Amino acid sequence: MAEKSSGTALRDHAALSAEPAKSARKRPTGGAMMPPTKTSLICAEMAAENWRRAIALAARLPRLGKHRDAILDAHNAFVRPEWARQLKQDPERHKAAGIAALKEKFG
Numbered sequence: 001m002a003e004k005s006s007g008t009a010l011r012d013h014a015a016l017s018a019e020p021a022k023s024a025r026k027r028p029t030g031g032a033m034m035p036p037t038k039t040s041l042i043c044a045e046m047a048a049e050n051w052r053r054a055i056a057l058a059a060r061l062p063r064l065g066k067h068r069d070a071i072l073d074a075h076n077a078f079v080r081p082e083w084a085r086q087l088k089q090d091p092e093r094h095k096a097a098g099i100a101a102l103k104e105k106f107g
Contacts, residue, residue, distance in 0.1 A: 038060070039106065042057045042058050042106050045057065046102060046103070046106060046107065051095070051099050052078045054102055055071060055074045055075050055078060056075060056078070058071050058075075058102060058105075058106070059071055059075035064105065065105070067101035067105045070097045070101035071101050071102065071105075073097065073098065074095050074097060074101070076094070077094035078095060
């Protein structure tokens with residue numbers, strides 16, 4: 001049996017290393033569904049008028065802009081209503097303000 005010369009072995013190695021790694025190969029996209037986005041989940045919960053869940057999802061978003069405080073206060077009012085009562089505030093007012101902020105931002 002004849003052995004490969006070192007030049008042939010180097011060419012073979014170069015050809016193998018030129019192939020992309022398995023993780024770098026493009027995957028076929030034929031019919032693959034994309035997972036839902038957070039925004040689409042929030043909009044779906046708003047359409048179903050499930051405000052507690054919509055506010056909980058929105059409270060986890062990193063950039064809420066001018067609506068941030070209202071949404072976070074509403075989330076706290078849903079999760080811990082005694083928080084607002086200790087501050088001598090109405091939790092229902094925080095919830096209503098959060099719902100209005102959601103409608104303005106995502107509606």
